[in-house]
Amino acid sequence: MPGDLGETASHALTYNHLAVDIHLRKIRYFVILAEELNFSRAAARLFIVQQSLSKQIRELEESVGTPLFTRTTRTVALTAAGEALLAAARAATAALDAGVQAARDAAQGDIGVLRVGFGAGAALELTPYILDEFHKRYPNIKVELREYPLGDSSDGLEDGRSDVALIRLPIAASDIEFEPLFAEPLVAGLCAIHPLAKRESVSVRELLDEPVTAARSTDSTWRDYWTLADHRDGRPATIVDTGSHTEELELVAAGVACTITAAAAARYTPHPGVCYVPIHDAGGSTVAVAWRRGPAGPLVPRFVQVARDVRDHHQDVVRDIEAPPGMSLIPT
Numbered sequence: 001m002p003g004d005l006g007e008t009a010s011h012a013l014t015y016n017h018l019a020v021d022i023h024l025r026k027i028r029y030f031v032i033l034a035e036e037l038n039f040s041r042a043a044a045r046l047f048i049v050q051q052s053l054s055k056q057i058r059e060l061e062e063s064v065g066t067p068l069f070t071r072t073t074r075t076v077a078l079t080a081a082g083e084a085l086l087a088a089a090r091a092a093t094a095a096l097d098a099g100v101q102a103a104r105d106a107a108q109g110d111i112g113v114l115r116v117g118f119g120a121g122a123a124l125e126l127t128p129y130i131l132d133e134f135h136k137r138y139p140n141i142k143v144e145l146r147e148y149p150l151g152d153s154s155d156g157l158e159d160g161r162s163d164v165a166l167i168r169l170p171i172a173a174s175d176i177e178f179e180p181l182f183a184e185p186l187v188a189g190l191c192a193i194h195p196l197a198k199r200e201s202v203s204v205r206e207l208l209d210e211p212v213t214a215a216r217s218t219d220s221t222w223r224d225y226w227t228l229a230d231h232r233d234g235r236p237a238t239i240v241d242t243g244s245h246t247e248e249l250e251l252v253a254a255g256v257a258c259t260i261t262a263a264a265a266a267r268y269t270p271h272p273g274v275c276y277v278p279i280h281d282a283g284g285s286t287v288a289v290a291w292r293r294g295p296a297g298p299l300v301p302r303f304v305q306v307a308r309d310v311r312d313h314h315q316d317v318v319r320d321i322e323a324p325p326g327m328s329l330i331p332t
Contacts, residue, residue: 117155117162
């Protein structure tokens with residue numbers, strides 16, 4: 001092992017100082033002259049005078065240590081050394097040009113990786129439209145999707161794991177900006193044999209004495225919203241903590257607690273032991289595209305704009321989310 005490490009270190013520190021000292025401009029001049037085999041035409045392509053080109057080629061030959069061209073009054077030809085250098089010179093200039101272009105593309109947002117966080121359901125039926133439209137506009141951007149656990153109200157934004165996220169409001173983080181996409185009705189998830197489970201709708205007041213599930217989270221604003229804290233006049237809720245949406249459903253199906261959730265739960269996570277009943281006086285749950293305040297690079301605002309455009313273009317989808325067909329919100 002020590003021998004291997006020593007050999008690797010020695011190799012890493014070995015370089016040809018002549019090659020390192022060769023200016024890239026001379027390499028470019030060499031390639032153009034090798035293509036033209038005529039100093040006058042090559043100088044014209046390079047927008048320099050012929051004498052300057054001749055000087056640069058001589059200096060390159062001195063650095064390499066051997067002639068690269070044979071010259072007569074009538075002809076210019078590559079030497080064997082010139083032929084050997086040409087392929088590497090072309091590869092080097094092409095690789096550098098590609099690297100410079102890639103850097104410019106990355107800075108302008110034409111290539112790169114965008115990390116998109118989301119919670120359960122993401123942006124519901126708008127999600128595929130948003131992702132498809134973003135891919136159409138920016139095909140060279142790789143979108144990395146990651147679902148975050150129920151207790152992470154910012155879906156990875158707060159700790160920087162996400163660049164942009166599809167979140168449910170409200171959340172407590174003050175350094176996060178957002179653009180609302182839609183607001184859907186709230187429903188109560190109730191055990192199928194609960195006395196309220198067969199009602200067409202319920203009121204907030206009818207739910208206040210029920211134990212209610214809440215995700216384990218440090219975001220008190222988020223927890224308060226999903227436990228109806230604003231409706232309790234300071235009286236604490238009986239909260240049953242949950243770690244995941246599936247755990248929450250099993251607790252509800254077992255009759256341990258009810259859950260306050262969004263109407264999409266009936267479509268996305270139906271459960272034979274759970275009935276979803278509209279809450280007719282609880283307002284709505286807002287889904288938004290969100291990002292951290294401050295410099296974000298070009299990819300985040302592009303994704304946000306796509307989400308806005310999709311929302312505005314697919315108003316029929318938004319209407320069905322905000323007023324699901326067949327769901328009654330009339331008090332009984």
